[in-house]
Amino acid sequence: MSAEHDRKFFDTFMLILGILAAITIGLMVLAGMISDRTSKQYHDQDPRKVEETLARISPVARVAVAGQDNSALAPPAAAPTAAAVDLPGEQVYQQVCTACHGAAVAGAPKTGDKAAWAPRVAQGMDLLHKHALEGYQGKAGYMPPKGGRTDLSDQSVMNAVDYLVSQAK
Ligand code: HEC
Structure with a gap:
C-alpha cells in the first residue's frame, strides 16, 4: 500500500x-x-x-585606378577645430561675469549700479571692451582678462560688456 x-x-x-x-x-x-x-x-x-x-x-585599403575618377579616395578633410562661438552677452554674463559683478566682489563695479558704472562708461565703449578683453588693474581691484574665461571669443566678451553697460543705464 x-x-x-x-x-x-x-x-x-x-x-x-x-x-x-x-x-x-x-x-x-x-x-x-x-x-x-x-x-x-x-x-x-x-x-x-x-x-x-x-x-x-569597410576595406582596410582602397585602390586608386589610373585614368579614373579617384576623388572618392581622398582622405577626409580634418574636422575643423571647434571655433569659439559668439555667445549672447546675457548668457556670458550669467556664466562668467556675474561671479564678481553680480555682487560687487573684489571691487568689481556692481551690475546695474549707475553711479559705479557712469565714470567707466564715460571712458567710451572701446576702452571698456579693451579692459574686459585684456584685463585691467584699476584702483578698485583687478579685472582678469575675459573675466578669466580666455576660451571665450572676443565678440562674446564684448557682448557681455555691452550687456553690463546696458544694465547700468
Ligand atoms: C574675478 C572677478 C571678475 C570677473 C569674473 C569679471 N570681472 Fe569685470 N571687473 C572686475 C573688477 C575688480 C573690476 C574693477 C577694476 C577696477 O576698476 O579697479 C572690473 C571691471 C570691469 C569693467 C570696467 C573696466 C573699466 O575700464 O572701468 C568691465 C567693462 C568689466 N569688468 C567687464 C567684465 C565682463 C564682461 C566680465 C565677464 C566676461 C567680467 N568683467 C568678469 C572683476 C571681475
Whole structure:
C-alpha cells in the first residue's frame, strides 16, 4: 500500500516538474521571439551601431585606378577645430561675469549700479571692451582678462560688456 502510495506521489511530482520545465522553456522561446521583433530591431537600426558596423567591415585599403575618377579616395578633410562661438552677452554674463559683478566682489563695479558704472562708461565703449578683453588693474581691484574665461571669443566678451553697460543705464 505504502509503496504504491510513494509511486503515485513520485509520478505526480515528476509530472508537475515536467510541466514547470516546459513552461520555462516556452517562456524563454516566447521572450526571444518578442525581443527579436521589438528591441532587437531598434538596436539593429540604431544609426550609431550601423555606422560602427560599416566602419568595422569597410576595406582596410582602397585602390586608386589610373585614368579614373579617384576623388572618392581622398582622405577626409580634418574636422575643423571647434571655433569659439559668439555667445549672447546675457548668457556670458550669467556664466562668467556675474561671479564678481553680480555682487560687487573684489571691487568689481556692481551690475546695474549707475553711479559705479557712469565714470567707466564715460571712458567710451572701446576702452571698456579693451579692459574686459585684456584685463585691467584699476584702483578698485583687478579685472582678469575675459573675466578669466580666455576660451571665450572676443565678440562674446564684448557682448557681455555691452550687456553690463546696458544694465547700468
Ligand atoms: C574675478 C572677478 C571678475 C570677473 C569674473 C569679471 N570681472 Fe569685470 N571687473 C572686475 C573688477 C575688480 C573690476 C574693477 C577694476 C577696477 O576698476 O579697479 C572690473 C571691471 C570691469 C569693467 C570696467 C573696466 C573699466 O575700464 O572701468 C568691465 C567693462 C568689466 N569688468 C567687464 C567684465 C565682463 C564682461 C566680465 C565677464 C566676461 C567680467 N568683467 C568678469 C572683476 C571681475
